[in-house]
Amino acid sequence: MADLAAAADVEARLGRELTDEEEARVPALLADASALVREFTGQQLDAVAGDTIVLRPVGSLLRLPQRPVTAVTSVSAVGPDGSSVGALSGWTWDGRDKVDLTWAQRAGSWPTTWRDPLPDTYQVVYDHGYDPVPHTVMSTVCAMVLRTLLSPSMTPGMVAERIGSYNYQLQQGSGAVGASVVLTEDDEKSLRRYGPRRFGTIQTEAG
Incomplete structure (x- = not known):
């Protein structure tokens, strides 16, 4: 660093x-x-590209902890067994620090091995920091x-x-x-x- x-x-x-x-x-x-x-x-604080973080949402919202967020590359669902679905579509980024999963959750196709149809955590790849x-x-x-x-x-x-x-x-x-x-x-x-x-x-x- x-x-x-x-x-x-x-x-x-x-x-x-x-x-x-x-x-x-x-x-x-x-x-x-x-x-x-x-x-x-x-x-x-300094610029970081491609940072990967796993977050648990509140409702359908993920709030990204590092600021300022300059880009959100992908959002993937993580199952209870630690496996993940490939990058989801349908999520939206507010241009600041929140990702809304509403449409991604509705459109998601979760593996049959996942008991809960809605995953508990999500992996986000994003860029952040100042340059x-x-x-x-x-x-x-x-x-x-x-x-x-x-x-x-x-x-x-x-x-x-x-x-x-x-x-x-x-x-x-x-x-x-x-x-x-x-x-x-x-x-x-x-x-x-x-x-x-x-x-x-x-x-x-x-x-």
Whole structure:
């Protein structure tokens, strides 16, 4: 999975080229920050083609979890034994994140081995994500990396130190910088529009 920002994006915000030491640390920090953003939002965010997912509908509706949905390639019924019918016809996509199975369910020809004439789950192949990654997401990842990269100490929570009589100051509250990237409250506010939505469709397995 690609990082949500690049070293060049970090340099652009830093205003100078990375030092050798910084350059060695940035890839891991970008990967960590990207993972935290994806965990918080519940979204992969960058563009993915041909993602396969198995969902259980609410009524006749499937709601696709990853956004934005850019295409729906196929919908297949999955039986109780795990077997599937080839791509169904008659389903409709609303152009956003819902697939309506009403006509596909009515027209479906299910194997005689399936006890229930209506399958319980459906496999969807679809494309989703942003290309390019939204500027807000990219800049938030860069901010997370820079807070850690520019910390005067590898000790989490230390935001200032002075060699001599050796004084240091600890950051209060959450989001302390140091050896690891962290997601602050301000970061979460910036990312909130990309966060999870409440919906009834159940994901049964990842493709």
